[in-house]
Amino acid sequence: MMGKIVWVLLLVQAVLAIDGVSVDRLNIWPMPHSVSHGRENLFLSKDFELKTEGTKYNDGSGILKDGFSRLLDMVRVAHVADGNFSKIHTSLLLQGLHVVVLSADDQLQYGIDESYKLSVPASGKPGYAYLEAHTVYGALHGFQTFSQLCLFNFTTRVIEVPMVPWTVIDQPRFSFRGLLIDTSRHYLPLPVIKNVIDSMAYAKLNVLHWHIVDTQSFPLEIPSYPKLWDGAYSVSERYTFADAAEIVRQLCSKTRDQCIG
Ligand SMILES: *[C@@H]1O[C@H](CO)[C@@H](O)[C@H](O)[C@H]1NC(C)=O
Numbered sequence: 001m002m003g004k005i006v007w008v009l010l011l012v013q014a015v016l017a018i019d020g021v022s023v024d025r026l027n028i029w030p031m032p033h034s035v036s037h038g039r040e041n042l043f044l045s046k047d048f049e050l051k052t053e054g055t056k057y058n059d060g061s062g063i064l065k066d067g068f069s070r071l072l073d074m075v076r077v078a079h080v081a082d083g084n085f086s087k088i089h090t091s092l093l094l095q096g097l098h099v100v101v102l103s104a105d106d107q108l109q110y111g112i113d114e115s116y117k118l119s120v121p122a123s124g125k126p127g128y129a130y131l132e133a134h135t136v137y138g139a140l141h142g143f144q145t146f147s148q149l150c151l152f153n154f155t156t157r158v159i160e161v162p163m164v165p166w167t168v169i170d171q172p173r174f175s176f177r178g179l180l181i182d183t184s185r186h187y188l189p190l191p192v193i194k195n196v197i198d199s200m201a202y203a204k205l206n207v208l209h210w211h212i213v214d215t216q217s218f219p220l221e222i223p224s225y226p227k228l229w230d231g232a233y234s235v236s237e238r239y240t241f242a243d244a245a246e247i248v249r250q251l252c253s254k255t256r257d258q259c260i261g
Pocket residue numbers: 084085086087
Protein backbone atom coordinates (compact mmCIF):
# COMPACT_ATOMS: atom_id res chain seq x y z
CA MET A 1 0.00 0.00 0.00
CA MET A 2 2.75 2.42 1.03
CA GLY A 3 4.65 1.53 -2.15
CA LYS A 4 1.65 2.41 -4.29
CA ILE A 5 1.24 5.80 -2.66
CA VAL A 6 4.90 6.60 -3.22
CA TRP A 7 4.51 5.63 -6.90
CA VAL A 8 1.49 7.87 -7.31
CA LEU A 9 3.37 10.76 -5.71
CA LEU A 10 6.38 10.20 -7.96
CA LEU A 11 4.10 10.13 -11.00
CA VAL A 12 2.38 13.36 -9.97
CA GLN A 13 5.78 14.99 -9.47
CA ALA A 14 6.99 13.76 -12.88
CA VAL A 15 3.89 15.17 -14.59
CA LEU A 16 4.32 18.50 -12.79
CA ALA A 17 7.99 18.60 -13.76
CA ILE A 18 7.25 18.03 -17.45
CA ASP A 19 4.53 20.65 -17.31
CA GLY A 20 6.93 23.10 -15.64
CA VAL A 21 9.28 22.93 -18.64
CA SER A 22 6.58 23.98 -21.08
CA VAL A 23 7.57 27.33 -22.54
CA ASP A 24 3.92 28.12 -23.26
CA ARG A 25 3.66 29.06 -19.63
CA LEU A 26 6.55 31.50 -19.66
CA ASN A 27 5.72 34.46 -17.46
CA ILE A 28 6.70 38.06 -17.68
CA TRP A 29 6.27 39.75 -14.36
CA PRO A 30 4.48 42.05 -13.91
CA MET A 31 2.27 41.37 -16.92
CA PRO A 32 3.13 43.97 -19.59
CA HIS A 33 0.57 46.44 -20.87
CA SER A 34 0.61 44.63 -24.22
CA VAL A 35 2.48 41.55 -25.40
CA SER A 36 2.47 39.27 -28.44
CA HIS A 37 4.71 36.40 -29.46
CA GLY A 38 5.30 33.75 -32.11
CA ARG A 39 6.35 30.10 -31.99
CA GLU A 40 10.00 29.98 -33.03
CA ASN A 41 13.24 29.81 -31.04
CA LEU A 42 16.34 31.98 -31.14
CA PHE A 43 19.60 31.60 -29.25
CA LEU A 44 21.75 34.21 -27.55
CA SER A 45 25.13 34.48 -29.24
CA LYS A 46 28.23 33.91 -27.12
CA ASP A 47 29.16 37.60 -27.44
CA PHE A 48 25.66 38.96 -26.90
CA GLU A 49 26.28 42.70 -26.85
CA LEU A 50 24.76 46.08 -26.17
CA LYS A 51 24.39 48.38 -29.19
CA THR A 52 23.34 52.01 -28.66
CA GLU A 53 23.46 53.51 -32.17
CA GLY A 54 21.02 56.37 -32.60
CA THR A 55 20.47 56.87 -28.88
CA LYS A 56 20.25 60.42 -27.47
CA TYR A 57 21.46 59.39 -24.04
CA ASN A 58 25.24 59.48 -23.48
CA ASP A 59 25.26 57.24 -20.38
CA GLY A 60 27.89 59.38 -18.62
CA SER A 61 27.33 57.64 -15.29
CA GLY A 62 27.04 54.15 -16.78
CA ILE A 63 23.41 53.49 -15.81
CA LEU A 64 22.65 51.74 -19.10
CA LYS A 65 25.96 49.88 -19.30
CA ASP A 66 25.69 48.63 -15.70
CA GLY A 67 22.07 47.63 -16.29
CA PHE A 68 23.10 45.61 -19.34
CA SER A 69 25.84 43.83 -17.43
CA ARG A 70 23.31 42.95 -14.70
CA LEU A 71 21.05 41.63 -17.46
CA LEU A 72 23.82 39.32 -18.67
CA ASP A 73 24.47 38.16 -15.09
CA MET A 74 20.76 37.41 -14.69
CA VAL A 75 20.39 35.30 -17.81
CA ARG A 76 23.66 33.46 -17.22
CA VAL A 77 23.21 32.76 -13.54
CA ALA A 78 21.13 29.57 -13.91
CA HIS A 79 23.55 27.41 -15.95
CA VAL A 80 26.87 27.59 -17.75
CA ALA A 81 26.18 28.07 -21.47
CA ASP A 82 28.86 25.63 -22.67
CA GLY A 83 27.02 24.50 -25.82
CA ASN A 84 28.69 24.23 -29.22
CA PHE A 85 27.77 27.49 -30.92
CA SER A 86 29.05 26.35 -34.31
CA LYS A 87 26.23 23.79 -34.38
CA ILE A 88 23.66 26.60 -34.28
CA HIS A 89 22.90 28.19 -37.63
CA THR A 90 23.81 31.90 -37.63
CA SER A 91 20.26 32.77 -38.69
CA LEU A 92 19.18 31.54 -35.25
CA LEU A 93 21.70 33.59 -33.26
CA LEU A 94 20.72 36.84 -31.61
CA GLN A 95 23.81 39.08 -31.67
CA GLY A 96 22.72 41.57 -29.06
CA LEU A 97 20.26 44.14 -27.86
CA HIS A 98 19.98 47.45 -29.69
CA VAL A 99 18.85 50.07 -27.20
CA VAL A 100 17.62 53.53 -28.18
CA VAL A 101 16.91 55.99 -25.37
CA LEU A 102 15.11 59.09 -26.63
CA SER A 103 15.80 61.48 -23.76
CA ALA A 104 19.30 62.69 -22.83
CA ASP A 105 18.12 63.49 -19.30
CA ASP A 106 18.50 60.95 -16.49
CA GLN A 107 17.25 63.09 -13.61
CA LEU A 108 15.18 60.68 -11.56
CA GLN A 109 11.91 62.07 -10.26
CA TYR A 110 8.45 60.91 -9.30
CA GLY A 111 6.19 60.34 -12.29
CA ILE A 112 9.09 60.01 -14.78
CA ASP A 113 8.32 58.21 -18.07
CA GLU A 114 9.18 54.53 -17.47
CA SER A 115 7.65 53.16 -20.67
CA TYR A 116 9.52 50.98 -23.16
CA LYS A 117 8.99 48.93 -26.30
CA LEU A 118 10.84 45.66 -26.79
CA SER A 119 10.89 43.54 -29.90
CA VAL A 120 12.75 40.31 -30.62
CA PRO A 121 12.92 39.38 -34.32
CA ALA A 122 11.71 36.15 -35.88
CA SER A 123 14.21 33.41 -36.63
CA GLY A 124 15.86 33.69 -40.03
CA LYS A 125 16.35 37.42 -39.51
CA PRO A 126 19.57 37.33 -37.50
CA GLY A 127 20.63 40.44 -35.73
CA TYR A 128 19.53 42.38 -32.74
CA ALA A 129 16.58 42.58 -30.44
CA TYR A 130 15.37 46.17 -30.24
CA LEU A 131 14.52 48.18 -27.14
CA GLU A 132 13.26 51.76 -27.26
CA ALA A 133 12.50 53.92 -24.24
CA HIS A 134 11.96 57.59 -23.48
CA THR A 135 14.23 57.49 -20.44
CA VAL A 136 17.06 55.24 -19.38
CA TYR A 137 14.83 54.02 -16.52
CA GLY A 138 12.31 52.67 -19.01
CA ALA A 139 15.20 50.88 -20.72
CA LEU A 140 16.14 49.23 -17.38
CA HIS A 141 12.60 47.80 -17.16
CA GLY A 142 13.03 46.55 -20.72
CA PHE A 143 16.20 44.71 -19.62
CA GLN A 144 14.22 42.97 -16.86
CA THR A 145 11.55 41.90 -19.32
CA PHE A 146 14.14 40.66 -21.81
CA SER A 147 15.83 38.59 -19.08
CA GLN A 148 12.47 36.96 -18.34
CA LEU A 149 12.14 35.86 -21.96
CA CYS A 150 15.45 33.97 -21.80
CA LEU A 151 15.86 30.41 -20.61
CA PHE A 152 18.55 27.76 -20.66
CA ASN A 153 18.05 25.03 -23.28
CA PHE A 154 19.33 21.74 -21.83
CA THR A 155 19.67 20.16 -25.29
CA THR A 156 21.79 22.84 -26.94
CA ARG A 157 23.21 24.10 -23.62
CA VAL A 158 22.81 27.63 -24.90
CA ILE A 159 20.52 30.40 -23.68
CA GLU A 160 17.41 30.51 -25.75
CA VAL A 161 14.68 33.06 -26.44
CA PRO A 162 11.62 30.93 -27.13
CA MET A 163 8.41 32.00 -28.82
CA VAL A 164 9.92 34.66 -31.08
CA PRO A 165 9.03 37.09 -32.56
CA TRP A 166 8.13 39.10 -29.46
CA THR A 167 6.58 42.54 -29.26
CA VAL A 168 6.18 44.04 -25.80
CA ILE A 169 4.77 47.52 -25.22
CA ASP A 170 4.83 48.38 -21.58
CA GLN A 171 4.63 51.05 -18.92
CA PRO A 172 3.91 50.80 -15.19
CA ARG A 173 0.29 51.05 -14.23
CA PHE A 174 1.16 52.95 -11.04
CA SER A 175 3.98 55.47 -10.61
CA PHE A 176 4.49 54.55 -6.92
CA ARG A 177 5.29 50.82 -6.57
CA GLY A 178 6.62 50.31 -3.09
CA LEU A 179 7.64 47.69 -0.59
CA LEU A 180 7.94 48.16 3.17
CA ILE A 181 10.43 46.30 5.34
CA ASP A 182 10.17 46.59 9.11
CA THR A 183 13.52 45.94 10.78
CA SER A 184 12.30 47.09 14.15
CA ARG A 185 10.01 44.08 14.61
CA HIS A 186 12.08 41.69 12.49
CA TYR A 187 15.80 42.31 12.08
CA LEU A 188 17.09 41.65 8.55
CA PRO A 189 20.84 41.22 7.94
CA LEU A 190 22.40 43.56 5.39
CA PRO A 191 22.82 40.89 2.64
CA VAL A 192 19.11 40.02 2.95
CA ILE A 193 18.11 43.66 2.49
CA LYS A 194 20.38 43.80 -0.59
CA ASN A 195 18.62 40.73 -2.02
CA VAL A 196 15.28 42.41 -1.36
CA ILE A 197 16.46 45.44 -3.36
CA ASP A 198 17.58 43.21 -6.24
CA SER A 199 14.26 41.40 -6.31
CA MET A 200 12.41 44.73 -6.26
CA ALA A 201 14.25 45.62 -9.46
CA TYR A 202 13.24 42.24 -10.99
CA ALA A 203 9.60 43.03 -10.21
CA LYS A 204 9.95 46.66 -11.45
CA LEU A 205 9.15 48.14 -8.03
CA ASN A 206 10.60 51.58 -7.39
CA VAL A 207 10.19 52.60 -3.75
CA LEU A 208 11.68 50.94 -0.67
CA HIS A 209 10.25 52.11 2.62
CA TRP A 210 12.75 51.05 5.29
CA HIS A 211 10.95 51.19 8.62
CA ILE A 212 14.20 50.89 10.58
CA VAL A 213 13.23 51.58 14.19
CA ASP A 214 10.17 51.48 16.39
CA THR A 215 9.12 50.70 19.98
CA GLN A 216 9.99 46.99 19.62
CA SER A 217 13.69 47.52 18.87
CA PHE A 218 16.10 50.29 17.90
CA PRO A 219 18.75 48.68 15.70
CA LEU A 220 20.23 51.86 14.16
CA GLU A 221 23.39 53.67 15.25
CA ILE A 222 22.74 57.35 16.00
CA PRO A 223 26.18 58.95 16.66
CA SER A 224 24.77 61.80 18.77
CA TYR A 225 22.83 59.34 21.00
CA PRO A 226 25.33 56.48 21.36
CA LYS A 227 23.20 54.44 23.81
CA LEU A 228 20.12 54.36 21.64
CA TRP A 229 21.05 51.23 19.69
CA ASP A 230 21.39 49.33 22.98
CA GLY A 231 17.65 48.98 22.37
CA ALA A 232 18.38 46.44 19.61
CA TYR A 233 17.27 42.81 20.07
CA SER A 234 20.93 41.80 20.54
CA VAL A 235 24.39 43.31 20.13
CA SER A 236 24.74 41.84 16.64
CA GLU A 237 21.28 42.75 15.38
CA ARG A 238 22.20 46.35 14.67
CA TYR A 239 23.01 48.58 11.70
CA THR A 240 26.01 50.88 11.84
CA PHE A 241 25.75 54.27 10.26
CA ALA A 242 27.86 52.96 7.35
CA ASP A 243 25.50 49.95 6.92
CA ALA A 244 22.53 52.28 6.48
CA ALA A 245 24.52 54.45 4.05
CA GLU A 246 25.45 51.33 2.07
CA ILE A 247 21.78 50.36 1.64
CA VAL A 248 20.88 53.86 0.47
CA ARG A 249 23.86 53.79 -1.90
CA GLN A 250 22.78 50.45 -3.37
CA LEU A 251 19.21 51.64 -3.74
CA CYS A 252 20.24 54.83 -5.51
CA SER A 253 23.15 53.68 -7.63
CA LYS A 254 22.74 49.97 -8.28
CA THR A 255 19.07 49.59 -9.02
CA ARG A 256 18.67 53.33 -9.66
CA ASP A 257 15.35 53.26 -7.92
CA GLN A 258 13.82 56.12 -6.07
CA CYS A 259 15.23 57.08 -2.69
CA ILE A 260 12.64 58.18 -0.18
CA GLY A 261 13.84 59.02 3.30
C1 LIG B 1 31.15 21.78 -32.68
O1 LIG B 1 30.34 21.53 -33.81
C2 LIG B 1 31.06 21.50 -35.03
C3 LIG B 1 30.06 21.39 -36.17
O2 LIG B 1 29.10 20.41 -35.94
C4 LIG B 1 32.06 20.31 -35.01
O3 LIG B 1 32.80 20.29 -36.20
C5 LIG B 1 33.01 20.51 -33.80
O4 LIG B 1 33.85 19.39 -33.68
C6 LIG B 1 32.21 20.70 -32.51
N1 LIG B 1 33.12 21.04 -31.43
C7 LIG B 1 33.11 20.41 -30.27
C8 LIG B 1 34.11 20.90 -29.25
O5 LIG B 1 32.35 19.50 -30.00
